[in-house]
Amino acid sequence: MAPGKPGKSTGASENPSVTLFREYLRIDTVHPKPDYDAAVRFLERVGTDLGLACQKVEVCQGRVVLILTWQGTNPRLRSILLNSHTDVVPVFEVLGQGEGWEEHGEEDREHWTYPPFEAVKDSQGNIYARGAQDMKCVSIQYLEAIRRLKTEGKSFARTIHLTFVPDEEVGGHKGMEMFVKRPEFKALNVGFAMDEGLASPSDTFSVFYGERSPWWIKVKCMGSPGHGSRFISNTAAEKMHKVINSFLAFRESEKQRLKSDSSLTLGDVTSLNMTMLEGGVSFNVVPSEMAASFDIRIPPTVDLKVGTIQPHPGEEWDESTLLTPLLWSLSQAFEEQVATWCRGAGDGVTYEFHQKCMDQHITSTEESDPWWKAFSGVCRDMKLQLKLEIFPAATDSRYIRAAGHPAIGFSPMNRTPVLLHDHNEFLNEQVFLRGIEIYARLLTALASVPPLPAEG
Ligand SMILES: CSCC[C@H](NC=O)C(=O)O
Numbered sequence: 385m386a387p388g389k390p391g392k393s394t395g396a397s398e399n400p401s402v403t404l405f406r407e408y409l410r411i412d413t414v415h416p417k418p419d420y421d422a423a424v425r426f427l428e429r430v431g432t433d434l435g436l437a438c439q440k441v442e443v444c445q446g447r448v449v450l451i452l453t454w455q456g457t458n459p460r461l462r463s464i465l466l467n468s469h470t471d472v473v474p475v476f477e478v479l480g481q482g483e484g485w486e487e488h489g490e491e492d493r494e495h496w497t498y499p500p501f502e503a504v505k506d507s508q509g510n511i512y513a514r515g516a517q518d519m520k521c522v523s524i525q526y527l528e529a530i531r532r533l534k535t536e537g538k539s540f541a542r543t544i545h546l547t548f549v550p551d552e553e554v555g556g557h558k559g560m561e562m563f564v565k566r567p568e569f570k571a572l573n574v575g576f577a578m579d580e581g582l583a584s585p586s587d588t589f590s591v592f593y594g595e596r597s598p599w600w601i602k603v604k605c606m607g608s609p610g611h612g613s614r615f616i617s618n619t620a621a622e623k624m625h626k627v628i629n630s631f632l633a634f635r636e637s638e639k640q641r642l643k644s645d646s647s648l649t650l651g652d653v654t655s656l657n658m659t660m661l662e663g664g665v666s667f668n669v670v671p672s673e674m675a676a677s678f679d680i681r682i683p684p685t686v687d688l689k690v691g692t693i694q695p696h697p698g699e700e701w702d703e704s705t706l707l708t709p710l711l712w713s714l715s716q717a718f719e720e721q722v723a724t725w726c727r728g729a730g731d732g733v734t735y736e737f738h739q740k741c742m743d744q745h746i747t748s749t750e751e752s753d754p755w756w757k758a759f760s761g762v763c764r765d766m767k768l769q770l771k772l773e774i775f776p777a778a779t780d781s782r783y784i785r786a787a788g789h790p791a792i793g794f795s796p797m798n799r800t801p802v803l804l805h806d807h808n809e810f811l812n813e814q815v816f817l818r819g820i821e822i823y824a825r826l827l828t829a830l831a832s833v834p835p836l837p838a839e840g
């Protein structure tokens with residue numbers, strides 16, 4: 385293949401870090417059947433070549449966490465944890481269509497300019513693959529930063545651990561959530577952690593110090609059944625109508641709040657989407673049950689604790705006041721709000737949680753915090769402009785923070801469209817290489833943070 389043309393061949397002049405990145409992208413770790421063994425074998429080989437110690441922890445059957453360790457000169461100090469997940473999301477939206485390129489027809493193929501597991505590089509140096517941004521780039525950047533520092537003969541006081549975890553894309557329940565509870569995790573003696581962030585189309589870099597809490601709620605409405613030709617009273621559909629109205633009115637008010645205040649980002653407001661609807665068997669049968677599912681993401685500033693909300697002295701609340709979205713958005717105890725919407729829709733309306741994250745830890749970005757001082761100091765020296773945000777979705781950082789450790793979400797990709805989980809996910813090789821440089825500097829500073837008071 386001619387140089388500069390898109391293709392699989394690495395070309396003689398390709399930077400070896402880019403070649404390694406592309407090799408990792410070709411490992412098929414796509415859900416629902418990720419080849420974790422292949423990923424672990426590959427990463428273990430790279431780690432061993434780098435002289436890193438290697439440990440494997442099977443947190444669930446077939447779910448292995450790989451730990452690579454660069455021992456510090458003072459191993460008693462708390463360590464730096466570099467986390468990344470090895471799994472990637474399916475290439476097609478319809479479940480079960482993500483297995484292999486060849487099995488799909490031309491319509492599917494249209495969404496991707498290049499096959500998503502071949503890591504084709506085009507003439508501009510854009511590397512196309514599922515996982516190019518989320519987050520195989522970061523895994524290789526961590527490793528290549530360590531390679532660079534080792535080649536330069538550097539060593540640091542603090543130990544650096546890299547963890548490669550499975551199943552982040554399906555909630556981390558058989559991955560990081562299990563791992564943080566294990567003695568092997570405690571033994572890592574984590575002081576400060578880094579995990580994934582998001583690309584940024586502008587010159588600035590996005591940095592995430594907290595995340596919104598995902599709540600997945602299924603609301604079931606029970607009602608009277610009957611013939612589709614009659615005005616049956618007390619139907620499931622009428623109740624569902626009210627439920628949907630209440631939930632979506634709140635959605636609209638939060639959407640407007642975000643739109644009307646340019647200082648807010650998506651991570652600062654509560655998003656809500658109705659993502660599934662079930663019910664009914666036939667055109668002429670009024671069903672006795674209907675269900676709607678909602679994906680709600682709640683910022684750490686909203687109080688999640690269940691409590692009783694009282695009107696202010698002298699104020700009286702009637703049913704319509706209780707259903708006012710603005711009032712609720714300013715109030716506390718988010719679950720009370722959900723319960724009231726359901727109560728307001730009538731009898732036989734219940735809700736159940738399929739995901740209910742209550743952790744709201746955020747990581748300090750005060751200059752007085754030694755970890756943040758090290759992180760932000762490097763960015764200042766390198767003239768990287770940072771945008772501090774709450775991560776709008778969920779990552780494994782939430783488990784690290786819940787375990788009591790500071791964690792920053794950062795994927796060094798500026799001047800890059802946000803394409804995670806999207807068609808035609810790509811990363812430019814120059815942006816990728818610059819990221820290695822950034823991590824090399826960050827690791828140097830973080831692994832040299834002087835002993836903290838608690839460390840003696
Ligand atoms: C709530 S568990 C699901 C985690 C998932 N993470 C990445 O996309 C997300 O939907 O945010």
Ligand SMILES: [Zn+2]
Nearest residue numbers: 518519552580
């Ligand atoms: Zn991710």
Ligand SMILES: [Zn+2]
Nearest residue numbers: 473518553804
């Ligand atoms: Zn993802």
